[in-house]
Amino acid sequence: MKKPVQGRTYASVIFVVGILFLFSDNDRQAEQVKPRVITATQSYSFTQNIRPILDTKCLACHSCYDAPCQLKLESFQGLERGASKARVYDGGRLKDSPPTRLYIDAQTPEEWLKKGFYSVLSEYSDKADNTTPPLMQQMLDLGQNNPLTTNTRVPDTIELGFDRVNYCPAPGEFNDYVDKFPHGGMPLAVSGLDKQEYQTLSTWLKQGAKIDTPPVAISDTDQLMISRWEDWLNRRDKRSILLSRYLYEHLFLGHLYLNSADQSDGQNHPTTRFYQLIRSYTPAGEKPVIVPTVRPNDRPDNTPQQRFYYRLIPLPGTVVHKTHITYRFDSQRLEQYQKLFYSTDWQVDSLPGYGYEERSNPFITFAAIPAKLRYRFLLNDARFFVRNFIRGPVCRGQIATNVIRDQFWVMFESPDTELYSNNPEYQLSVNDYLGLPGEKSSLLDFGSQWFTYSDKRNSYLDMRQKAYQQAYPSGAVLQQIWDGDQTNDNAFLTVFRHHNSASVTSGWQGEIPLTAWVMGYPLLERTYYELVVNFDVFGSVSHQAQTRLYFDLIRNGSETNFLRFMPAASRQTIYSDWYQSSARIKAKITYHDLDTRTPSNIAFSSDKPKEELLRTLLERYPQLTGTDNINRCNDCKQRIPGSANENDTLALSNIAAKPAADLTAIKWLPEVTFVRINLDKTTTDSDSATADKQFKVFTLLRNRRHSSVAFLLGESLRYQEDLDTLTILSEPVGSYPNLILQLKQSQLDDFVSSFEAIDSDSAFDQFVERWGVGRMNPQFWQVFHSFTAYMEAIHPLEAGVYDMNRYGHW
Template sequence: MYKTLIYLFIACLVTACLDDTQELELNNNLPLPRTIDVDYASEIKPIIEEKCVACHGCFDAPCQLKMESTEGFLRGATKLNAYDGTRKEPITPTRLFIDAHSQEEWQEAGFHSIITGHDAQASLLYRMLALGKTHQFKDNSKLPDDLDISIRRDNQCPTVDTITEYEEKHPLTGMPFAVSGLTDEEFSTISGWLYQGAKVNINEVKLSQKELSAIKKWETYLNQTSNPRRLVSRWLFEHLFLAHLYFENQGQNTHFFELVRSYTPTGKPISIVKTRLPNSDPGQPIYYRLRLVKGITVHKRHITFLFDEKLKKHIEQLFFSEPWQINTMPGYDYEDRANPFLTYSAIPAEARYRFLLEHAEYFTRTFIRGPVCRGQIATDVIRDQFWVMYQDPANDLFITDPSYRKKVEPLLGLPGQDDNLTEAKENWDKYKDKRNAYLSLRDQHYRDAPINWTLTNAIWDGDGSNTNAFLTVFRHFDNASVVKGMVGQVPQTIWWMDFPLFERTYYELVVNFDLFGNVAHQLQTRLYFDLIRNGAEHNFLRLLPKDKRKSVLEDWYQGMGVVKTYFTYAPLDVDSRTAEKFSSEDTKNELANRLLKQFTQVNAAANDAINRCQNQQCFRKTQTDWVQQADSRLSRITEATFKEQSGLQFLPELTFIRVKHGDERTVYSLIRNRYHSNVAFLFGESLRYKPEKDSLTVYPGIAGSYPNFIFDINAEELEQFEKALMKATSEEEFDTLVLKWGVRRTHPQFWQVFHDFTQWQREQNPIDAGVFDANRYENL
């Protein structure tokens, strides 16, 4: 009773100090603060993880308020925008757990607290939650059209001093933003915690003896002192620094670790190396250490990699089964960073390539689904759906011919290291010319090669069992996803990557990419990735008859794209003779279907009956009857075209569907593959977009980290949903469908349904499960 009176007295004092309008808002049926002691770890943190992290868990979190960890929550917010493709100068990085550690350090870097103020109700957290609680939307209603929910909206990032003005100008932007808000109990709990002093108790994770032993063994292994060992460890670090590493047999309580560079050895606290890039000069001796990944797992950045004894033995066999030496270790200067092929030339090329191949899904995810949360600088270079395959090491001259390798290594450097605006064009021309000189040499040597490489047997077959051999990439505008196997209908383009292409893609988009860099750096990254894509496409075309390649290429580069094939890209190889035989005029699709038959054993989507239905069995045979019926029903919409009278035109790029059957449920991802006449230019994407040629892929499970919308459907209503979707000829008819089965941002069960997709993934594949991002959830 004594505490209650104190809280009510404080609330009255605060209210008395405010103007009449603010008093009405604060007393507009807002729940009173809870008087019973509130524990941060067990009561506040779960609310944050359920209703805040989905929009505050990546670098594009509004105001850089990253709440997936307590450290990010305490760091607070800043007006500094991490994403700015036009800035002339690079900015100071703001990476959690790297660039600063204490709240004082972050405040010096421009961040301000959201939980402190002259009293509890003055804190930004309280004011923003109260604003959201005061202005609530009608259940499952569309948001007002004038409420900007796009990721490119201007974030105001108010401070304690400007929050009152913000509330007056933006009354509908309280938190959680434009979505089903806090319950009365949750609001009462958080406000009570704030009144009680906002005490934060961080429960430190206690690692098991098995985990501690594994960490020590790996750190000892990676910090051996001979030159060959040091060089391989450096190469492994640069290829695994993004990974969420985990040890085997950890069950539901799996902890994840990251490989970092430290100035301190095993047994001492980690002193993190704060360089901008993982291959920047640390300035003094370093050690490779394993550091626990803190906070809740966010799906977008959760790219897992198993660190077990089997891997260690394989590294040993792969890199050290044959003796090799290096007398002088490479440094970290401009050339060493720009050309990894020269930097690591002493390491056997086959070992490097095979490590990439055997973990191709991981490496492709790093540059397709990595921590860069707005990747349009890279994704506008790729198609919305394409297959990726790799050249067999035995048929890759870079691996098999040392003299050829020595000739081309100096030509494989990458642009972007120099972010000088005035020298950007000169720098670009230099690397573009080197790349074209490399391709000229490549064509010449492959034409004279004793190996027969222009046939499907030259494609890596996963050594008969590795399903990393074939992948499918889906682009979702400014982000993308990767899944194993050849998923969906035959795509317009297919990539065939060799070692130089694979490694350059990884270094250009991951190791050497600076999120905080300027426009010169980001532009050169984008332009060079354009050349890489073109190179992978040309490789595939060499499997087609010589007289068919040009017409296929012109289909990929329609309009002005054809002009670019003559002035920017390397000439199309029309001299190498394919060893494949063809019986139809549609040679590209004939070859694609041949791949589906030839590589069934390592194609994880070999029996994609939903998207490639045959013999009327449009379902997965391994599933239960009701799931097979759901498969078959959804398969119907993959056969439809996006013509003007089809409801498919109203679908966003990535839709999650939950289908329920009693106490059971299954999930699907509906992926809209947008069709472009070409993807060869930096600007004018909308002019090259042909929506009538879009296609749809239904993926059973989760593809993508950013759902644009969710449908929640009972299995017995799935036929009704499918027919209503196909018959919708107007936005009004589609709205009726959304109102019945859609889960709008304002749906009272929005959070329950949204997080159930994470829970479903946790049940199916707990290692890869994480919280999905709601920043791109649309107002359908």
């Protein structure tokens, strides 16, 4: 086992750097909000006329926690709440910030005003009783009166992108804002509102911005299913209480759907409604009152005796892709739960509380539920749980994502042989070492908390290594990797990092990756609790640093677990390729010793065992890993699926999976590029003229290579640009496109040739000018939203509005 004290210099550097971040200005102006005067005559309906404009022209930037100025427009509640100068994502705050979660932490505009928000719909008056229009109107006027030139590149002087500082003018500050940002009107630096849209919004604002809120329509079928779930989740025996708590803590981020619509049947399901699982102080039949704890496993109230209930409530507003993590919650799922969790006779002697110990160690909190059942629950829908921590609130920003590779494959230990879930004695011996840091977020607690939990993690790995050696003295075998029971496509996953965001897909996508993960139950559960349940997006720099640092240990543990399947003699060589240069020092100081002695019980025939093992699994389970003829194909042509002309071929495989040293164009590509290929001939049948029959979609993902991903900072120092590669996928992947390219089917060969010829900044600019869909293109929004329409046609349950906060200056 390592001596963790030697690694404390690393943690201290993170601490010092963290406190140097800038803070946002929370000064407020003296202007007073005027009550909205809603006129008797209303020219437009919010639901019918206003919301469609907001969804089309505004929502792509203003949604989720990273909405500029916290102005969230996916629902009318966010619009009425208004804007704030306070940042949700703040890497420099020294203490936890009070949460400002829509629907939870305040309910009315007046309550939000007390929390520092200001209206964008109301007029304001100054001390001299001068009236100014609503901030929303002023922003729209600025955009209309001082637009950028159509079909031109957005000037670099206009700050855009993920790192843009959001200037949030409060009432009385707008004139200063205009002087500083003459092109800062809305929508920002993109093809704006047409005259009719502008007139509609302006008239609506002038008439008092009335918001009609028709009641949420819940079908009889859904209501029946909701009642069944609420009855089942709120049973009062101890076993049911503990199980419901476990389920809630794993599903609280999910968008639950109560029907079994096939996601791949090509049919649109516009009426599918999604729900959220909440804790409510009120029972079924009464209006839900959300228990407003920061985390789902926080104590519901200062008085533990106060009862709460698990409830299902409709997901409000328009669905946006970046937060849309779907989970089936129908009658079949209820039957599966009943069959799984009651397959053995387990008992609960006493219920755990919600204190520090219970929150920081779920293995002790839920010990009464057999680990084998918990692991199977996670495996059955592993993609959902991995998406929770890869696409959830924790994975936002470069520091949040730069401890994972740009592309890697994930697999899981077989539930039949995974040691923790099959050996109760071993469970009891290691449970105390599986606690998670971050619950204590004070700066004063940072050092002691981190070193305590990293020490425990290394002690656990000592015990784990010995236990596996005793249980499997001949080494790992292929059967110890879960085969998805031959039918479950959650068994093999691909994670893509897109610099400051990430995504998860089913199957093994792209070329053979540099690294791969094997996750057993303790790894999977710890990752979920550390990055989802216990993560506070409003937490201090101490909490955020502890979370990121522990994720680094989890990644390392998943990688070294994969290395168990490699020949003992080859492990160090592979490991050294993953952890080059200064990372080798960290590997000796912080990580657990690599096991280079225990044999592998797999017969290898080549000198590249990593590639051999992954190819063996690809060939053994093609229906689960997927057949990738674009990225894992040499000099082959892939025909466009659904093409009207069977002789047309797709030449994209010629530019896939090549290093940037051989294909220099990769060096100019952003992380995520959506490509729309318009088919030359489309059907005239109105019933089948859907988006997927008019055009095809591909995604170009730039995979950046680094000498290691062992550090939170200094990523550019480890960048190996010549080793970058390109993955091409036949559907939209990623929530934040950086660039959109569009071409006709007949232009495909020309497109590929022009891409291969890129060798300079000017050549790439010419390429984008010819094929790119720029921000100021009059058709920008039509093309941008066509990718959502495409997903609605082929994977309707996964569709949502994409985010353009990371779109370039094109």
